[in-house]
Amino acid sequence: MESEEIMAGVVLRLARTEDAEALCAAFVENRKHLEPWEPHRPESYFTVPVQARRLADQLRHHAEGRVAPWLLEADGRIVGGLTLNGIALGPFCSAYLGYWLAADQQGRGLATAAVHAVCRAARDGLGLHRIEAATLPENTASQRVLSKCDFTLIGRAPRYLHINGAWRDHHTFQRVLHDDAPAR
Template identity: 60%
Template sequence: MSIDNGETAALAGGVTFRPLAADDAEALAAAYTVNREHLAPWEPVRPEAFFTPERQRERIEGLLRQRAEGFVVPWVLAEADGRIVGAVTLTGISRGPFCSAYIGYWVAVDRQGLGLAGAAVSRVCGLARDRLGLHRIEASTLVENTGSQRVLAKCGFEPIGMAPDYLHINGRWRDCRLFQRILHDGDPAW
């Protein structure tokens, strides 16, 4: 089942929230390269190839294939000149009685503090409820990632627990705080 990931929307500071596109490889490689140090504490160790347009092209093709299959929905935050300054992705989309997904996001170091993460996460929650019919979204943050925890709280996510050694981030297994947002209490979308 293919997923429509919604139209574009203007966010703060001239940034647009839009679906990830096949031709975003160069801009995404540049964004990851510029933000490499900023993102390193919160992400897996990336091989050098990850930062190349070729690897991003392969990655985007995979994400778009998974979107067509109904398992992933990727968006980017982009400026008018095409510069990518962030991304939000729903992964692990499940139907039936679980009717849930996971959310991950990041914002460029030079675009922090503008409310972009909160605006994008809120938009994704609305799309997940209204277009995908999802019941809930789950998020995890490293214990010390208080900035991301504030974003989630402002977007209506509630803490649901701790997960020891949950993710392999920055070279080691890390404990994470788990959050969820209930989107609706209707019957599940099958």
Template identity: 60%
Template sequence: MDIRPEHLADDVTLRIAEPADAPALAAAFTENRDRMRPWEPYRPESFFTAEGQRERLEVQAREYAAGRIVPWHFVAGGRIVGVLTLSGVVLGPFRSASLGYWIAGDQQGRGLATAGVERVCRSAREAVGLHRLEASTRLDNLASQRVLEKSGFEPIGMAPRYLHIDGEWRDHRLFQRILHDDDPNSGF
């Protein structure tokens, strides 16, 4: 996949994640740990270390090379200020993936999540050849729902007890965005 970095704002670039990002990513997760707790699954202490992130990023690099995941980082001055990931990439007649993202607390309100999601939708279609993306949010995550709706995602339902988040099985609102209706056998 040929996915190039893209400047989203004067000081922020969206680019493919790299194992060398481990220390900066550990710092970003640690800095945003309390703020993200209501939206994230349980994370062991090792998750917040550079070594834990290095192991995770190495797995992601292998999965990216195999075409099963596309991991991006929002980077500002060498600091990671957000993550955006396409996971569960399935080709064939389905041509779909799941979208997840977060932005550092001190970077919210700048439109970075919306700009990043829009850029990833273009890459999902043009570079990966996907037909649709899906995303989910906790029912009370209105900010994330606004990002998805601004980026052309439509609500498609509610999933009871969908994910184990912040210590409990949580209901989620489901969204999708259809990227195109081209025949999957016509060059993708």
């Protein structure tokens, strides 16, 4: 999937190198909103050159089939992102999903629509069998999104990720996309 309108005026599309400035602006605008759910970010993270390097790395990994980075765009601005990381084919056919949504876009069903679209792309375009996602236990909004998108809780991972300055437990979820044999 290159791009898809998932709601009126909201497009989910693959990231591009020229998105660095708009992506940087989105991260600066949503810094406090995202801070509780993300790793500690140095000041340099909130600069265009660092975002340009991040995008270049993601797109290189995308060309290698290891990452699929999408952005949500509404009214000409970036309002969220979804990434499939650690894409593995063969007998595993799996990936890890991460996503974020701008503070002013919460509560519209946008994250749910975007996760559904990424799941379709993972199944139909990438041939993945399953997707895994993890949330902090107190991130009930993200857990609701995953539940609405047919993810099931598979466990609790102690000290799973270093988030906001500490190793934090996470709930882990998965969605099985199909049970066909691996295509490749």
